Amino acid sequence: MPPCLLALESSCDETAAAICTLEGDLISSRIASQIDIHRQFGGVVPEVASRNHILHVRPLVEQVLEDAGKTLDDMAAFAATSGPGLVSSLLIGTSMAKALAVAEDKPFIAVNHMEGHLLSPFMGDHGPVRSCVALIVSGGHTMLVRVRGVGDYELLGRTRDDAAGEAFDKVAKMIGLPYPGGPEIDKLSKQGDPNAFAFPRSFLDGRSLEFSFSGLKTAVLYELPKLDLKDTQVLADVCASVQAAIIDVLVEKLVLAAKSCGETLVAVSGGVSCNRGLREALTTRCSLEGLQLLLARPDLCTDNAGMIAFAAAQRFNTGHSSPLEADVDPNLSLVS
Numbered sequence: 001m002p003p004c005l006l007a008l009e010s011s012c013d014e015t016a017a018a019i020c021t022l023e024g025d026l027i028s029s030r031i032a033s034q035i036d037i038h039r040q041f042g043g044v045v046p047e048v049a050s051r052n053h054i055l056h057v058r059p060l061v062e063q064v065l066e067d068a069g070k071t072l073d074d075m076a077a078f079a080a081t082s083g084p085g086l087v088s089s090l091l092i093g094t095s096m097a098k099a100l101a102v103a104e105d106k107p108f109i110a111v112n113h114m115e116g117h118l119l120s121p122f123m124g125d126h127g128p129v130r131s132c133v134a135l136i137v138s139g140g141h142t143m144l145v146r147v148r149g150v151g152d153y154e155l156l157g158r159t160r161d162d163a164a165g166e167a168f169d170k171v172a173k174m175i176g177l178p179y180p181g182g183p184e185i186d187k188l189s190k191q192g193d194p195n196a197f198a199f200p201r202s203f204l205d206g207r208s209l210e211f212s213f214s215g216l217k218t219a220v221l222y223e224l225p226k227l228d229l230k231d232t233q234v235l236a237d238v239c240a241s242v243q244a245a246i247i248d249v250l251v252e253k254l255v256l257a258a259k260s261c262g263e264t265l266v267a268v269s270g271g272v273s274c275n276r277g278l279r280e281a282l283t284t285r286c287s288l289e290g291l292q293l294l295l296a297r298p299d300l301c302t303d304n305a306g307m308i309a310f311a312a313a314q315r316f317n318t319g320h321s322s323p324l325e326a327d328v329d330p331n332l333s334l335v336s
């Protein structure tokens, strides 16, 4: 069995651990989700999240080792997400990974959560990380990035206000759906008419690679008094129309970014990329435009430690490790 590394993810409300080989093959991965705990508050409560990370992190490490049939001694390095995210949550994963690194006398690797998402479409049999235009759509970020190789990233555009996932979550809250709203809107959209409401698509000026989703939220807010949301068809129509508005912008900007860079490979990741409608729209449009599309595997779209292990392995293979004094950074940037 080839050498492996163990990675932890605790940037928000999921505690996760994973082991992958240094070639990047995922061999075990577990997630302890706190969604049910935070749902009653309508969003993530940082203090509650960090307490639960403490409860879950050690059992998860033991479980992924057992699943992989490995011991700590078999690990070549220990990695953890060091930002961006909630400070009190990030500290749990990084402290654990650092402690394991010290105890086993192995390197510690701090991983940028967004790099984990960014590289996740290359996991599995999608081949080595290579030049592409990447779209990352998560709860906190919406970014277009030009990737020239591991660690060589150029920011092409980001959101000016809400992230795509945030837009899903905020609209869902307004129409009475539970947190997190993205999967709920996705589910209800199946029965809805995407053309029932003409919600705005903010393309900004035609050539801009930036995003803006706050106008969509306001448009839904103005529509609300006219709607009978107890009518399941009306609710489904609102969901389908909101989802279509978000998807149209994401697909259009990704194609524009790829064309403006002369790039034929595009990679899409982050929690929103498990949206069924987005995956279908991307597949259709990319094939029309002659673009090769890499989509993160659905179970690797939302937060997980597999993507952190994969990113850590890419870094480890280039001789990279992080000092134990390296602090967490809630605003850690992907590009310097």
Ligand code: KG4
Residues within 6 Å of the ligand: 012, 137, 138, 139, 140, 141, 164, 165, 166, 168, 169, 180, 181, 182, 183, 186, 270, 271, 272, 273, 274, 275, 276, 301, 302, 303
């Ligand atoms: O990447 P992620 O797990 O966490 C962050 O790094 O933010 O993304 C979470 C976001 C949430 O906003 C959630 O509503 C959204 O991803 N999401 C979805 C779907 N599944 C998760 N949005 C739309 N459709 C989905 N199926």
Ligand code: ZN
Residues within 6 Å of the ligand: 113, 117, 138, 139, 270, 271, 302, 303
């Ligand atoms: Zn994430």
